[in-house]
Amino acid sequence: MGSMKATIERATLLKSLGHVQSVVERRNTIPILSNVLIEAHADGSIKLMATDLDLQVVETIAAQVETPGTITVSAHLLFEIARKLKEGSQVLLSAADSKMLVQSGQSRFNLPTLPRDDFPVIAEGDLGTNFELPAQTLVQIIDRTKFAISTEETRYYLNGIFLHVADDDSAGPVLKAAATDGHRLARVTVPRPDGAEGMPDVIVPRKCVAELRKLLDESDGNVEVSLSASKIRFTLGHAILTSKLIDGTFPDYNRVIPTGNDKLLKIDPKAFMEGVDRVATIASEKTRAVKMAVDHGKVTLSVTSPENGTASEEVPGEYTSDSIEIGFNARYLLDILAQIEGDTVELHLADAAAPTLIREGDKNPALYVLMPMRV
Amino acid sequence: MAESDSPDPPTPAPQRKIIHVDMDAFFASVEQRDDPSLRGKPVAVGGSKARGVVAAASYEARKFGVRSAMPSVTALRKCPELIFVRGRFDAYREVSAQIRAIFADYADEVEPLSLDEAYLDVTSDKAGVGTATAIAEAIRARIKAETQLTASAGVSYCKFIAKMASDQNKPDGICVIPPHRGAAFVASLPIGRFHGVGPKTAARMNALGIFTGADLVAKDLVFLAQHFGSSAEWYWRISRGIDDRSVKSNRIRKSWGTERTFDSDLTTREELSEALDRIIAINWDGSSARGVRGRTIVLKVKYADFRTITRSHSLPHPVPDRATFAATAHGLLAALLPVEKGVRLLGVTLAGLVHDETADDPAASSEPRLPLLFDDEAEPNAASMAI
Numbered sequence: 001m002g003s004m005k006a007t008i009e010r011a012t013l014l015k016s017l018g019h020v021q022s023v024v025e026r027r028n029t030i031p032i033l034s035n036v037l038i039e040a041h042a043d044g045s046i047k048l049m050a051t052d053l054d055l056q057v058v059e060t061i062a063a064q065v066e067t068p069g070t071i072t073v074s075a076h077l078l079f080e081i082a083r084k085l086k087e088g089s090q091v092l093l094s095a096a097d098s099k100m101l102v103q104s105g106q107s108r109f110n111l112p113t114l115p116r117d118d119f120p121v122i123a124e125g126d127l128g129t130n131f132e133l134p135a136q137t138l139v140q141i142i143d144r145t146k147f148a149i150s151t152e153e154t155r156y157y158l159n160g161i162f163l164h165v166a167d168d169d170s171a172g173p174v175l176k177a178a179a180t181d182g183h184r185l186a187r188v189t190v191p192r193p194d195g196a197e198g199m200p201d202v203i204v205p206r207k208c209v210a211e212l213r214k215l216l217d218e219s220d221g222n223v224e225v226s227l228s229a230s231k232i233r234f235t236l237g238h239a240i241l242t243s244k245l246i247d248g249t250f251p252d253y254n255r256v257i258p259t260g261n262d263k264l265l266k267i268d269p270k271a272f273m274e275g276v277d278r279v280a281t282i283a284s285e286k287t288r289a290v291k292m293a294v295d296h297g298k299v300t301l302s303v304t305s306p307e308n309g310t311a312s313e314e315v316p317g318e319y320t321s322d323s324i325e326i327g328f329n330a331r332y333l334l335d336i337l338a339q340i341e342g343d344t345v346e347l348h349l350a351d352a353a354a355p356t357l358i359r360e361g362d363k364n365p366a367l368y369v370l371m372p373m374r375v
Numbered sequence: 376m377a378e379s380d381s382p383d384p385p386t387p388a389p390q391r392k393i394i395h396v397d398m399d400a401f402f403a404s405v406e407q408r409d410d411p412s413l414r415g416k417p418v419a420v421g422g423s424k425a426r427g428v429v430a431a432a433s434y435e436a437r438k439f440g441v442r443s444a445m446p447s448v449t450a451l452r453k454c455p456e457l458i459f460v461r462g463r464f465d466a467y468r469e470v471s472a473q474i475r476a477i478f479a480d481y482a483d484e485v486e487p488l489s490l491d492e493a494y495l496d497v498t499s500d501k502a503g504v505g506t507a508t509a510i511a512e513a514i515r516a517r518i519k520a521e522t523q524l525t526a527s528a529g530v531s532y533c534k535f536i537a538k539m540a541s542d543q544n545k546p547d548g549i550c551v552i553p554p555h556r557g558a559a560f561v562a563s564l565p566i567g568r569f570h571g572v573g574p575k576t577a578a579r580m581n582a583l584g585i586f587t588g589a590d591l592v593a594k595d596l597v598f599l600a601q602h603f604g605s606s607a608e609w610y611w612r613i614s615r616g617i618d619d620r621s622v623k624s625n626r627i628r629k630s631w632g633t634e635r636t637f638d639s640d641l642t643t644r645e646e647l648s649e650a651l652d653r654i655i656a657i658n659w660d661g662s663s664a665r666g667v668r669g670r671t672i673v674l675k676v677k678y679a680d681f682r683t684i685t686r687s688h689s690l691p692h693p694v695p696d697r698a699t700f701a702a703t704a705h706g707l708l709a710a711l712l713p714v715e716k717g718v719r720l721l722g723v724t725l726a727g728l729v730h731d732e733t734a735d736d737p738a739a740s741s742e743p744r745l746p747l748l749f750d751d752e753a754e755p756n757a758a759s760m761a762i
Contacts, residue, residue, distance in 0.1 A: 030600070053604035120600060154488065182744045230575055244604055247573035249444060252428055256745040329742065353692075355745055371743045374692055374729065 004069030004095040006040040008061065010085050010104065015218075016059045017079040019239065020050040023057045023211060024075040032118045036075035038093065038100075039116075042068045049119075050075055055208050056122045057215075058240045070116040071095040078102070081109055122242050127226035127233055131195035135219045135236065141177045142213050144188045144366040147335045149206045150181035157248030158182070161209055164201040165192050173197065178253050184332050185253055185369040186339075200229040203250055208232070208243035215239050257369055258357045261348035263324060265294055267317035269345040273337040275301050275313045280330035282308035290330040291375040294349070295323040303330075326352045327375030336368045390554065392498045392507035393622060395529040395537035396478070396514060398470075398491035399546035402431035404524050405467055406460050416458055423447050423459035430462055434546060464746075467491070469689045470522050472671045472726040475629060476685045477517050481510050484622040487629065492541075494534050496622035508551050515549065521684055533618035536560060538570045557616030562589040569613070576603070588614055631667050632675075632724035633658035640679045640717025647708060650721050655704055658723050659697045668693035671727035672700065674707040677720035686710065693729045700725070 020036050028034045037049040046063040049056065085091060085104045092103040095113060102109040133141075142161070150158035162178045173192035178185065215236050216223070224235040227245075234241045280290055283303045293300040296319060302312040326349060336358050337345065348357035352372055359367040398404065402420040407413045417436035421429045427447035439454035451457055471490040478485045481504070484496035497510050504510045511528040518526045525547035529540025532554045539560070543550035552560045566585055567577040583602060585591050591614040599607035612618060633654050641647050662669075672694065673687040686707045694700045704723050729742065 053600060053607070122604070123601065180745065180747065182747060183742055185745060230579065247575040251747045253747065255422075256747055353743070369745060371745050373742055 003067055004038070004040045004071050004093065004100075005067040006046055006063045006065045006094075007090050007092045008046065008063040010082060010087070010089045010091050012061050012063075013091055014079075014082040016048050016061050017075070017082055019059055019211070019215060020048045020057055021075040021079040022214070023050045023052055023055055023207075025052050026076075032072065032114050032120070034074055034076070035072035035114055035119070036078060037070065037072045037116055037119045038095075039070045040065045040068050040093075049121075051120060051122065052207075053120060053122070054205065055211065055241070055243045057211060058242075060238045067094075069095060071100055072114045072116055072119055073100050073111045077111060122231070122244070124231055124233060124242060125228055127228050127231060129196060129199040129228070130224065130226045131193040131199075132222040132224055133190075133193055135216050135221060135223050137190055138223050139213070139216050140365070141188045141190065142209055142216070144339050145177050145179040145186040146206070146209055146213070147339075148179040148181055148184050148186040148368075149209070150179075151206075152181065155182070157203055157246055157250055160203040160205045160246050162201065162203050162250040162253070163199075165196050165199055178250070180251075180253060183329070183371050184336065185256060186336070186366065187253070187257070187368075188366045190365055199227065201250065202227055202229070202232060203246035203248060204232060205243060205246050208241065212241055215241060256355055257367070258348065258350060258355050261350040261354070261357055263294075263319075263321040263349040265299065265317050265319045265347040265349065266344050267299060267315065267347070268343060269337050269340040270343075271315050272299070272317070272345065273334060273340075275299075275315045276330055276333055276337070279303045279311040279313050280334075282311045283330055284308070288330045289327050289373045289375050290333065291325060291327045293323070293325050294319055296320060321349075324349055324352065325375075326356070327373040328356075328370060329373055332370055336370060339366060339368070390498075391496060391532055392500075393531055393534055393537040394482075394495045394497055394507060394511045394514070395534070395541040396474070396493055396495065396511070396518075397527050397529075397541045397545075398474070398518075399525045399527055400431060400433050400437070401470075401491035401524075402462060402467055403433035403436070405463075405470055407433060408523050409466065410460075413458060413460070417441065417454050417456055418458050418460060419447070419450055420460055420462045421447060422461075423451070427459070465689050465691070468727055469671060469687050470524065472630070472673050472687050472689075472724070473522055473685050474518055474526070475726070476632075476673050476675060476687075476724060477514060477521065479632070480683065481514055482622075484624045486622045486624055494537065494622045508549070511549055511551075515547075517683070532557065533616070534620050534622065535570060535613050535618035536616060539564060539568065542568065558592075561614060561616050562587065562592060564588045566591060571606075571609070571613075576606075579603075629728060630673070630724045630726035631658065631662040631669065631728070632673075632722060633661070634675060634720055634722025636677075636720045637718070640719050641721075642714060642717050644712055647712070647714070647718060647721070648705065651704060651708055651723070652701070654721055654723050655697075655701045658725060659700050662725050663697075667725065667728055669725040669728040670694065671725070672703045672707065673722075673724040673726055674704055675720070675722035675724065676708075676711060676714075676718055678714070679717040679719055681719075682716075683720075684711075687726070689727060694725065 039047040044065055045060050047060050049058045089104045094101045098113055100111045100113050145161050165175050168174045174189045175192045175196055176189050178187040212234055219236040226233045230245055232243050276290055279301045282305050284305050291302045299315045299317045304310045340360055342360045346359055355369050355371055357369055403418045418433040419429045419436055420431040421427050429443050429445045429450045431443050432441040441450045441454050467490050478493055478495055481502050482495040482497050485493050487493040497507050504513055507530045511530050515526050515528055527541050527545045528549045529537040531537040531540055531552040536552050536557050540550040540552050565587055566580050596611050599610050635654055670693050671687055671689040673685055675685045677683045688703050
């Protein structure tokens with residue numbers, strides 16, 4: 001059994017364990033999967049690594065390493081301990097004889113360990129496609145699409161963000177990210193980064209998306225993306241996230257993006273969103289249906305609930321077509337409006353039963369499609 | 376990895392009887408049924424345009440190698456005679472409501488996987504038919520009689536094997552795998568046919584020398600975990616014919632049904648109409664009080680000789696009021712009049728529900744959906760653990 005000795009700042013350890021431990025599943029049939037691998041190197045760095053066999057994170061932090069070595073201990077335990085240690089303290093980790101001692105100030109913890117040899121590492125294989133994306137672009141891609149990812153397990157191939165490259169007639173080569181749960185669709189289109197040409201279509205699982213998004217909060221500059229048809233790796237500064245991809249075929253989503261919706265409503269997204277949110281207060285928890293009566297110059301939002309009465313609100317909007325009544329799930333509508341940053345949002349409507357296109361404008365990289373509800 | 380990490384050895388559970396029913400080339404068969412000129416011809420449901428995809432292919436088309444999810448261009452190259460027809464989802468949903476009504480007669484535990492396939496737990500033999508095999512045959516016969524379409528069935532002791540078995544003697548076939556043959560049956564299957572093994576996983580398994588269930592069972596759990604991550608335990612189990620998953624019914628309410636058996640058989644138009652009115656009233660009061668709204672109305676009639684038929688009609692929108700509900704149900708009944716035999720049972724079901732009071736998951740609810748064509752609707756190959 002290996003020995004190891006290193007001292008780390010509590011704040012550094014805590015932050016890093018925060019990333020690592022959220023990959024670890026709470027319930028594990030295979031004990032080693034509850035553990036974090038701690039690898040202390042002579043060059044004064046420590047690697048922390050965790051996996052759920054589908055997703056793996058490796059983070060490198062600075063430490064004073066006295067004895068290089070490797071050990072694994074319970075990720076959640078070590079995280080909880082680090083969390084409760086005094087602010088500004090130093091933490092000494094020393095492993096020997098199948099135990100790891102954690103010392104900080106007057107506190108001592110002696111934790112059971114498992115040998116590193118049992119720790120599973122995701123075999124990356126050959127990641128043939130490599131490109132870089134600015135962290136901010138990746139943040140946009142994720143934030144604008146992830147709310148639409150399905151949680152329905154039977155359609156497992158919708159449980160992630162679909163990434164593919166395409167040649168757009170107007171925009172040239174692009175990288176597109178799409179997510180849908182069958183009721184709404186979100187898509188972001190960005191210029192194709194160098195190196196992404198010819199990449200396989202991939203579906204990045206939602207857990208990977210969620211972990212990546214957390215890491216991006218503390219990252220700027222570029223993120224290196226490497227992928228094959230079955231694996232994807234994101235390298236951000238000191239963290240490397242590797243995930244298996246969803247083995248399935250994403251449906252041809254282009255067919256549901258309306259191209260001929262000729263009724264255009266332009267409206268202030270903030271006023272619209274607040275109005276929807278207000279009238280939805282009385283909508284029943286399950287249906288959450290809000291009706292929009294769109295007329296020249298205004299939209300009348302209304303909700304009728306058998307239990308809670310009625311609500312309505314008028315919001316000014318730019319509209320010149322024939323008046324139309326259409327209903328939406330308030331939550332879905334709010335999810336989309338929350339993504340709009342400009343001061344105008346466009347709703348391209350056809351009729352009360354047809355998919356509606358929502359976007360900031362045709363120059364904006366994001367677009368959304370929402371299926372109406374019958375009200 | 377230590378020995379204790381392996382899943383527990385199989386424990387002898389009370390023996391279950393599971394049937395997997397799967398309609399044959401569903402969308403395409405419905406099209407051939409409704410348009411005689413398509414019968415015997417290679418038919419694909421889907422768009423023929425450059426970007427179109429085959430959603431379903433008739434058996435005639437499959438002979439040419441046309442498969443669902445195949446780009447239409449490729450399909451046309453393989454079969455220049457191929458006839459493309461547009462999908463009519465309302466028609467498919469209507470048949471789906473019919474077959475689900477049939478399933479409900481034989482099992483309380485019914486888990487639909489998509490419009491045209493479902494698992495049934497028939498351990499309790501609700502209808503008193505006798506054996507699981509006889510139940511499967513009865514269901515297939517009724518589907519054929521009531522929808523003029525054929526279905527295949529797999530009968531076994533767990534979902535995985537029942538599902539694999541329903542594919543074994545397609546079309547219009549049945550395959551029964553008793554417990555003692557479970558492991559051998561799985562061993563004989565090519566890995567690509569395993570439910571839950573997608574094309575990419577199959578290719579990876581092939582690269583590791585795994586081509587059949589027998590190859591898979593030869594690999595230990597540590598090896599599987601290295602290569603297939605969290606799916607390892609699942610593969611380990613199914614390769615041994617172990618699948619304890621239960622048939623999960625009522626995950627979402629799919630329909631709202633009311634039926635009544637009469638003390639003495641009804642024969643006249645007036646008696647039947649009056650009885651139907653009472654059933655409609657009970658159904659509508661119950662469903663509307665709970666906010667259940669649906670688009671499809673199913674009428675069920677059981678004759679004195681126990682022959683049961685269902686007729687259904689789907690509206691383009693949820694049934695708006697009691698009058699529409701009643702008029703539609705009476706219309707379905709009128710088409711069956713006059714009855715030659717007495718009627719011992721009448722039932723009305725509201726199906727194709729749009730609002731679901733039990734659905735927490737918006738994606739699982741029956742709110743209107745974007746018109747996406749899913750592979751698993753095209754040719755059902757649903758739930759997978761393969762990521």
